[in-house]
Amino acid sequence: TNLMHWWASLRLGFNSLMVLVACLYFGGTYKAVCRIFPNDKLAAYLIFLGAFSTFSYGTNGMRAGVAASVFLLALSYAGNWIVTIPLAFVTLYIHHSMVMPIFAMFAALAYRKTNVYLGIWLVCVFISALHITWFQDIFSQLSAGSGDKSGAEYLEVSNSGGWRTGFRLDFILYSAMPVVVSYYTVLKKKIYSEYYSFLVNIYLITNSMWLLCMYANFTNRIAYLSWFMYPVVLIYPFLNDDWGQNRYRIFAIIMLLNLGFTLAMQY
Numbered sequence: 001t002n003l004m005h006w007w008a009s010l011r012l013g014f015n016s017l018m019v020l021v022a023c024l025y026f027g028g029t030y031k032a033v034c035r036i037f038p039n040d041k042l043a044a045y046l047i048f049l050g051a052f053s054t055f056s057y058g059t060n061g062m063r064a065g066v067a068a069s070v071f072l073l074a075l076s077y078a079g080n081w082i083v084t085i086p087l088a089f090v091t092l093y094i095h096h097s098m099v100m101p102i103f104a105m106f107a108a109l110a111y112r113k114t115n116v117y118l119g120i121w122l123v124c125v126f127i128s129a130l131h132i133t134w135f136q137d138i139f140s141q142l143s144a145g146s147g148d149k150s151g152a153e154y155l156e157v158s159n160s161g162g163w164r165t166g167f168r169l170d171f172i173l174y175s176a177m178p179v180v181v182s183y184y185t186v187l188k189k190k191i192y193s194e195y196y197s198f199l200v201n202i203y204l205i206t207n208s209m210w211l212l213c214m215y216a217n218f219t220n221r222i223a224y225l226s227w228f229m230y231p232v233v234l235i236y237p238f239l240n241d242d243w244g245q246n247r248y249r250i251f252a253i254i255m256l257l258n259l260g261f262t263l264a265m266q267y
Contacts, residue, residue, distance in 0.1 A: 021062050028069035035076035036232060040239045043251070047231040050259040052174060053224050061221060067095035068228035075105070075229075078198060100225045101206055108201035114186050117204040121179060124211035125172060131215070168214055171223055174261055175207050178233040181254075185237040196236050203233045234258065 007017050029048055030041075037044040048054060057065030074087035088105060091098040182200040185191050206226035213222050238251040 104205035124208040
């Protein structure tokens with residue numbers, strides 16, 4: 001908000017502000033992808049461009065998109081905590097919803113067993129399927145109590161706004177793709193990467209919290225707090241770990257499935 005006021009005071013025009021936002025959104029993600037996938041950065045960036053939420057948060061939820069882009073950049077510096085932690089907290093001042101990924105980041109640092117987080121994710125799917133909204137009500141009350149009225153409104157349940165609410169099997173299937181990949185990578189193929197496990201754990205925590213709030217008005221905005229990591233978590237094993245000679249073939253199939261879901265949801 002301060003940036004918008006400052007930009008307006010300079011009389012630089014609305015179009016130039018949108019160019020700046022686009023540079024932060026696409027440029028921040030591109031820099032993060034270059035750091036995480038130095039040998040396959042263009043292929044990895046194509047996955048981001050074809051992801052389900054990329055267009056929406058470049059045109060609608062722009063502030064959340066910029067915040068997520070900067071947070072992904074912060075995660076690309078993981079290990080260099082002097083850079084990662086300040087950058088992560090900067091995102092909180094871009095969009096307050098980033099409190100959830102920040103919490104997930106510290107939780108993933110404190111406890112690192114991916115199999116436990118996978119179990120929690122499955123339990124949350126079961127809770128969501130049973131239409132248990134107790135957790136959603138608690139989160140809504142916490143948001144309202146902290147003065148975050150917009151956050152509380154996101155967690156309300158109403159059919160009056162024209163948006164689709166209820167049990168979103170399509171969103172669950174979409175969210176499950178990185179979960180299946182991580183399960184097969186970590187528990188079946190026994191391919192271990194401390195950095196990959198760190199990213200997976202953050203994704204599982206944030207996506208689990210979305211599952212507990214699935215019946216909210218703006219369920220997609222809550223899901224985005226995990227989906228902004230989706231492209232990286234989905235393809236990391238195929239580009240950074242030894243999946244054998246066919247890993248690029250598998251990567252190409254994953255890329256088509258990723259884009260296919262986006263097109264199916266759009267059209």
